[in-house]
Amino acid sequence: MEAGASSGTGSFPAEDGEIWVPVLSDPLDGGSNSPTQAEIEVYSAYLDYDAMDFQAVLEGPQDEHDIEKLFGGARSATYIKEANLTHEIECEFYSPTSDHGMIQTLAPATALPEKEEAPVTMALGGGGEEDKKRKGGGKGHPLPCQRRSMRLALAATPLEEGACATFIVDLLDYMPKSGWRHRSRLRSARKRGIWSLNTEQTFLLPNHLGNATCFQDMSSICKGKKCGHRKNNDHWTYEEMKKLVDALYISGVGNWTKLKHENFSTSVRTAMNLKDKWRNLKKAYTGNAKKRILPTLDKDCVEKIQKLASKMKLHL
DNA sequence: ATTAGGG
Protein backbone atom coordinates (compact mmCIF):
# COMPACT_ATOMS: atom_id res chain seq x y z
CA MET A 1 0.00 0.00 0.00
CA GLU A 2 1.45 3.25 0.98
CA ALA A 3 1.56 4.53 -2.53
CA GLY A 4 2.03 7.84 -0.92
CA ALA A 5 3.34 10.34 -3.34
CA SER A 6 5.74 11.95 -1.02
CA SER A 7 7.61 9.02 0.36
CA GLY A 8 10.86 7.94 -1.07
CA THR A 9 13.42 10.15 -2.59
CA GLY A 10 12.50 13.34 -4.26
CA SER A 11 9.33 15.26 -4.18
CA PHE A 12 6.21 14.58 -6.00
CA PRO A 13 5.04 15.63 -8.45
CA ALA A 14 8.44 15.43 -9.94
CA GLU A 15 10.45 18.45 -10.71
CA ASP A 16 11.59 19.20 -14.18
CA GLY A 17 13.88 16.57 -15.49
CA GLU A 18 12.95 14.17 -12.81
CA ILE A 19 11.77 10.82 -13.88
CA TRP A 20 9.70 8.49 -11.88
CA VAL A 21 9.14 4.96 -12.67
CA PRO A 22 5.54 3.95 -12.68
CA VAL A 23 4.59 1.59 -9.99
CA LEU A 24 2.50 -1.41 -10.38
CA SER A 25 1.37 -3.80 -7.81
CA ASP A 26 1.92 -7.26 -9.02
CA PRO A 27 -1.48 -8.48 -10.11
CA LEU A 28 -0.55 -11.99 -9.23
CA ASP A 29 0.86 -11.65 -5.80
CA GLY A 30 -0.48 -8.31 -4.76
CA GLY A 31 2.96 -7.03 -4.10
CA SER A 32 3.53 -3.76 -2.48
CA ASN A 33 3.72 -0.67 -4.53
CA SER A 34 6.03 1.95 -3.28
CA PRO A 35 6.74 4.94 -5.41
CA THR A 36 10.32 3.93 -5.55
CA GLN A 37 9.77 0.52 -6.92
CA ALA A 38 9.00 -0.63 -10.35
CA GLU A 39 7.76 -3.95 -11.41
CA ILE A 40 9.83 -5.37 -14.11
CA GLU A 41 8.87 -8.56 -15.69
CA VAL A 42 11.23 -10.90 -17.34
CA TYR A 43 10.23 -13.79 -19.46
CA SER A 44 12.72 -16.47 -19.46
CA ALA A 45 13.18 -20.12 -19.93
CA TYR A 46 15.72 -19.85 -17.24
CA LEU A 47 17.65 -17.28 -15.39
CA ASP A 48 21.16 -18.26 -14.70
CA TYR A 49 22.30 -16.13 -11.86
CA ASP A 50 25.86 -17.17 -12.22
CA ALA A 51 26.01 -16.24 -15.85
CA MET A 52 24.07 -13.09 -15.48
CA ASP A 53 25.80 -9.81 -15.92
CA PHE A 54 23.89 -7.77 -13.45
CA GLN A 55 25.70 -4.59 -14.11
CA ALA A 56 24.94 -4.90 -17.77
CA VAL A 57 21.35 -5.40 -16.85
CA LEU A 58 21.39 -2.20 -14.95
CA GLU A 59 22.87 -0.33 -17.80
CA GLY A 60 20.51 -1.91 -20.18
CA PRO A 61 21.02 -3.53 -23.53
CA GLN A 62 22.16 -1.54 -26.47
CA ASP A 63 19.79 -3.21 -28.81
CA GLU A 64 17.37 -6.04 -28.89
CA HIS A 65 20.09 -8.58 -29.41
CA ASP A 66 21.57 -7.78 -26.06
CA ILE A 67 18.42 -8.92 -24.36
CA GLU A 68 19.32 -12.50 -24.89
CA LYS A 69 22.75 -12.01 -23.52
CA LEU A 70 21.64 -10.13 -20.50
CA PHE A 71 18.99 -12.48 -19.39
CA GLY A 72 20.24 -15.75 -20.66
CA GLY A 73 17.55 -16.38 -23.14
CA ALA A 74 14.99 -14.20 -21.55
CA ARG A 75 12.74 -12.40 -23.87
CA SER A 76 11.90 -9.17 -22.42
CA ALA A 77 9.82 -6.59 -23.92
CA THR A 78 9.72 -2.91 -23.85
CA TYR A 79 12.21 -0.48 -22.68
CA ILE A 80 10.04 2.10 -21.20
CA LYS A 81 12.21 4.66 -19.67
CA GLU A 82 15.51 6.00 -18.82
CA ALA A 83 16.66 7.22 -15.55
CA ASN A 84 19.92 8.20 -14.08
CA LEU A 85 20.56 6.41 -10.87
CA THR A 86 22.45 8.09 -8.15
CA HIS A 87 21.76 5.56 -5.51
CA GLU A 88 22.43 1.94 -5.24
CA ILE A 89 19.53 -0.07 -6.28
CA GLU A 90 18.50 -3.47 -5.23
CA CYS A 91 17.27 -5.84 -7.81
CA GLU A 92 15.42 -8.95 -7.05
CA PHE A 93 15.69 -11.66 -9.60
CA TYR A 94 13.66 -14.77 -9.78
CA SER A 95 14.03 -17.81 -11.85
CA PRO A 96 11.35 -20.37 -12.47
CA THR A 97 13.31 -22.95 -10.60
CA SER A 98 13.92 -21.14 -7.40
CA ASP A 99 11.64 -20.68 -4.49
CA HIS A 100 12.85 -17.29 -3.67
CA GLY A 101 14.55 -14.54 -5.47
CA MET A 102 18.00 -13.24 -5.19
CA ILE A 103 18.81 -9.70 -4.35
CA GLN A 104 21.53 -7.96 -6.20
CA THR A 105 22.85 -4.64 -5.14
CA LEU A 106 23.84 -2.57 -8.07
CA ALA A 107 25.83 0.57 -8.05
CA PRO A 108 24.84 3.49 -10.17
CA ALA A 109 25.90 2.93 -13.71
CA THR A 110 27.87 6.11 -13.84
CA ALA A 111 29.80 5.58 -10.67
CA LEU A 112 31.39 2.30 -11.44
CA PRO A 113 34.94 1.99 -10.30
CA GLU A 114 36.53 -0.63 -12.41
CA LYS A 115 35.73 -4.11 -13.28
CA GLU A 116 36.14 -5.22 -9.76
CA GLU A 117 34.48 -8.15 -8.24
CA ALA A 118 30.95 -9.11 -8.82
CA PRO A 119 28.27 -7.24 -6.97
CA VAL A 120 27.41 -8.39 -3.52
CA THR A 121 24.67 -10.89 -3.52
CA MET A 122 22.60 -12.46 -0.90
CA ALA A 123 19.76 -14.80 -0.87
CA LEU A 124 16.32 -13.73 0.07
CA GLY A 125 14.10 -15.30 2.63
CA GLY A 126 16.84 -15.68 5.16
CA GLY A 127 18.32 -18.55 3.30
CA GLY A 128 22.00 -18.28 2.82
CA GLU A 129 21.93 -21.89 1.83
CA GLU A 130 20.41 -21.32 -1.48
CA ASP A 131 21.36 -24.24 -3.58
CA LYS A 132 23.37 -23.46 -6.60
CA LYS A 133 21.33 -25.71 -8.74
CA ARG A 134 17.96 -24.52 -7.63
CA LYS A 135 16.37 -27.71 -8.66
CA GLY A 136 13.24 -28.39 -6.75
CA GLY A 137 11.54 -25.12 -7.12
CA GLY A 138 8.00 -24.40 -7.92
CA LYS A 139 6.09 -24.88 -4.77
CA GLY A 140 6.06 -21.36 -3.50
CA HIS A 141 5.79 -19.71 -6.84
CA PRO A 142 3.32 -16.93 -7.08
CA LEU A 143 3.56 -17.21 -10.81
CA PRO A 144 2.63 -20.34 -12.64
CA CYS A 145 4.98 -20.90 -15.48
CA GLN A 146 8.12 -19.41 -16.84
CA ARG A 147 7.38 -15.95 -15.78
CA ARG A 148 9.00 -14.21 -12.93
CA SER A 149 8.90 -10.69 -11.95
CA MET A 150 11.84 -8.60 -11.10
CA ARG A 151 11.43 -5.72 -8.81
CA LEU A 152 13.74 -2.81 -8.85
CA ALA A 153 13.85 -0.37 -6.06
CA LEU A 154 15.27 2.84 -7.26
CA ALA A 155 15.42 6.44 -6.49
CA ALA A 156 13.83 9.08 -8.58
CA THR A 157 16.64 11.20 -9.75
CA PRO A 158 17.25 13.96 -12.20
CA LEU A 159 17.83 12.83 -15.70
CA GLU A 160 21.17 13.44 -17.23
CA GLU A 161 21.82 13.11 -20.86
CA GLY A 162 24.04 10.28 -21.81
CA ALA A 163 24.21 8.46 -18.56
CA CYS A 164 20.94 6.70 -18.21
CA ALA A 165 19.94 3.48 -16.76
CA THR A 166 17.36 1.67 -18.73
CA PHE A 167 14.99 -0.91 -17.58
CA ILE A 168 13.52 -3.80 -19.25
CA VAL A 169 9.91 -3.86 -18.67
CA ASP A 170 6.78 -4.61 -20.29
CA LEU A 171 4.19 -2.59 -18.61
CA LEU A 172 1.82 -3.59 -21.30
CA ASP A 173 1.65 -7.05 -19.92
CA TYR A 174 0.75 -5.73 -16.55
CA MET A 175 -1.70 -3.22 -17.72
CA PRO A 176 -5.32 -3.92 -18.31
CA LYS A 177 -6.48 -4.01 -21.86
CA SER A 178 -8.35 -0.82 -21.44
CA GLY A 179 -8.58 1.98 -19.00
CA TRP A 180 -5.02 3.06 -19.25
CA ARG A 181 -4.65 5.91 -21.61
CA HIS A 182 -0.99 5.45 -22.21
CA ARG A 183 -1.31 1.94 -23.35
CA SER A 184 -1.43 2.84 -26.99
CA ARG A 185 1.66 4.94 -26.68
CA LEU A 186 3.55 2.11 -25.12
CA ARG A 187 2.35 -0.17 -27.83
CA SER A 188 3.54 2.08 -30.56
CA ALA A 189 6.87 2.52 -28.88
CA ARG A 190 7.26 -1.19 -28.74
CA LYS A 191 6.28 -1.65 -32.34
CA ARG A 192 8.72 0.92 -33.51
CA GLY A 193 11.41 -0.83 -31.60
CA ILE A 194 12.13 1.99 -29.27
CA TRP A 195 14.19 0.45 -26.56
CA SER A 196 14.95 3.56 -24.75
CA LEU A 197 13.15 6.78 -24.69
CA ASN A 198 14.72 10.14 -24.86
CA THR A 199 13.65 12.95 -22.68
CA GLU A 200 11.26 14.16 -25.28
CA GLN A 201 9.34 10.95 -25.11
CA THR A 202 8.91 10.70 -21.46
CA PHE A 203 5.33 9.74 -21.53
CA LEU A 204 5.90 8.03 -18.27
CA LEU A 205 6.76 11.18 -16.49
CA PRO A 206 4.28 12.25 -13.94
CA ASN A 207 3.48 15.27 -16.00
CA HIS A 208 2.19 13.13 -18.71
CA LEU A 209 0.36 10.97 -16.35
CA GLY A 210 -1.69 13.86 -15.26
CA ASN A 211 -1.43 14.26 -11.56
CA ALA A 212 -0.04 13.04 -8.32
CA THR A 213 -2.23 10.03 -8.19
CA CYS A 214 -0.65 8.42 -11.15
CA PHE A 215 0.99 5.70 -9.18
CA GLN A 216 -2.18 4.80 -7.51
CA ASP A 217 -3.98 5.09 -10.78
CA MET A 218 -1.79 2.52 -12.28
CA SER A 219 -2.32 -0.05 -9.63
CA SER A 220 -5.92 0.74 -9.00
CA ILE A 221 -6.70 0.46 -12.65
CA CYS A 222 -5.13 -2.91 -12.65
CA LYS A 223 -6.89 -4.00 -9.55
CA GLY A 224 -9.45 -6.64 -10.16
CA LYS A 225 -8.75 -6.75 -13.82
CA LYS A 226 -7.10 -9.35 -15.81
CA CYS A 227 -3.59 -8.41 -16.52
CA GLY A 228 -0.44 -10.33 -16.70
CA HIS A 229 -2.24 -13.59 -17.10
CA ARG A 230 -1.35 -14.47 -20.60
CA LYS A 231 0.40 -17.72 -20.95
CA ASN A 232 3.10 -16.71 -23.27
CA ASN A 233 3.47 -13.09 -23.87
CA ASP A 234 7.03 -12.73 -24.70
CA HIS A 235 7.16 -11.17 -28.04
CA TRP A 236 8.57 -12.73 -31.10
CA THR A 237 12.10 -11.76 -31.71
CA TYR A 238 13.61 -11.02 -35.02
CA GLU A 239 15.60 -14.22 -34.86
CA GLU A 240 12.56 -16.29 -34.21
CA MET A 241 10.69 -14.82 -37.10
CA LYS A 242 13.56 -15.33 -39.41
CA LYS A 243 13.92 -18.86 -38.26
CA LEU A 244 10.27 -19.51 -38.84
CA VAL A 245 10.31 -18.05 -42.31
CA ASP A 246 13.41 -19.95 -43.29
CA ALA A 247 11.94 -23.19 -42.07
CA LEU A 248 8.72 -22.61 -43.92
CA TYR A 249 10.60 -21.69 -47.04
CA ILE A 250 12.33 -25.01 -46.97
CA SER A 251 9.62 -27.37 -45.86
CA GLY A 252 6.60 -25.47 -46.98
CA VAL A 253 3.73 -23.97 -45.11
CA GLY A 254 1.82 -26.33 -42.90
CA ASN A 255 2.67 -29.38 -40.85
CA TRP A 256 2.96 -27.20 -37.83
CA THR A 257 3.46 -29.99 -35.39
CA LYS A 258 6.31 -31.39 -37.39
CA LEU A 259 7.76 -27.95 -37.79
CA LYS A 260 7.57 -27.44 -34.08
CA HIS A 261 9.40 -30.63 -33.33
CA GLU A 262 12.04 -30.18 -35.94
CA ASN A 263 12.77 -26.52 -35.63
CA PHE A 264 11.30 -25.21 -32.42
CA SER A 265 11.53 -28.15 -30.10
CA THR A 266 13.07 -26.17 -27.29
CA SER A 267 11.15 -23.01 -27.95
CA VAL A 268 8.17 -21.87 -25.96
CA ARG A 269 6.29 -21.57 -29.21
CA THR A 270 3.67 -24.16 -29.80
CA ALA A 271 2.68 -25.50 -33.15
CA MET A 272 -0.32 -23.27 -33.09
CA ASN A 273 1.82 -20.29 -32.16
CA LEU A 274 3.89 -20.95 -35.24
CA LYS A 275 0.82 -21.18 -37.36
CA ASP A 276 -0.57 -17.99 -35.98
CA LYS A 277 2.70 -16.18 -36.39
CA TRP A 278 2.97 -17.19 -39.98
CA ARG A 279 -0.50 -15.95 -40.66
CA ASN A 280 0.32 -12.62 -39.11
CA LEU A 281 3.57 -12.32 -40.95
CA LYS A 282 1.88 -13.08 -44.21
CA LYS A 283 -0.80 -10.57 -43.57
CA ALA A 284 1.66 -7.92 -42.56
CA TYR A 285 3.93 -8.24 -45.53
CA THR A 286 1.53 -8.86 -48.33
CA GLY A 287 -1.03 -6.15 -47.81
CA ASN A 288 -0.45 -2.55 -48.61
CA ALA A 289 2.82 -1.27 -47.33
CA LYS A 290 1.05 1.11 -45.06
CA LYS A 291 0.03 -1.64 -42.79
CA ARG A 292 3.42 -3.06 -42.15
CA ILE A 293 3.69 -2.65 -38.50
CA LEU A 294 5.90 -5.56 -37.74
CA PRO A 295 9.55 -5.11 -36.99
CA THR A 296 11.54 -4.50 -40.10
CA LEU A 297 12.79 -7.78 -41.30
CA ASP A 298 15.64 -7.96 -43.68
CA LYS A 299 15.00 -7.99 -47.38
CA ASP A 300 15.72 -11.64 -47.79
CA CYS A 301 13.27 -12.57 -45.12
CA VAL A 302 10.54 -10.35 -46.48
CA GLU A 303 11.04 -11.79 -49.93
CA LYS A 304 10.65 -15.27 -48.64
CA ILE A 305 7.46 -14.33 -46.92
CA GLN A 306 6.08 -12.83 -50.07
CA LYS A 307 7.15 -15.70 -52.23
CA LEU A 308 5.58 -18.16 -49.88
CA ALA A 309 2.43 -16.13 -49.78
CA SER A 310 2.09 -15.94 -53.53
CA LYS A 311 2.89 -19.58 -53.91
CA MET A 312 0.06 -20.39 -51.56
CA LYS A 313 -2.25 -18.17 -53.52
CA LEU A 314 -1.59 -20.10 -56.70
CA HIS A 315 -2.51 -23.33 -55.08
CA LEU A 316 -5.90 -22.09 -54.12
C1' DA B 1 -4.43 -35.19 -32.07
C1' DT B 2 -4.02 -31.47 -35.62
C1' DT B 3 -5.28 -27.90 -38.44
C1' DA B 4 -7.73 -23.89 -40.55
C1' DG B 5 -9.97 -19.91 -39.69
C1' DG B 6 -12.49 -16.60 -37.12
C1' DG B 7 -12.58 -13.93 -32.77
Next chain:
DNA sequence: CCCTAAT
Protein backbone atom coordinates in the same frame (compact mmCIF):
# COMPACT_ATOMS: atom_id res chain seq x y z
C1' DC C 1 -3.38 -15.85 -28.01
C1' DC C 2 -7.96 -18.44 -27.64
C1' DC C 3 -11.81 -21.14 -29.40
C1' DT C 4 -13.91 -24.39 -32.31
C1' DA C 5 -15.48 -26.80 -36.33
C1' DA C 6 -13.66 -30.02 -39.31
C1' DT C 7 -10.58 -33.45 -40.32
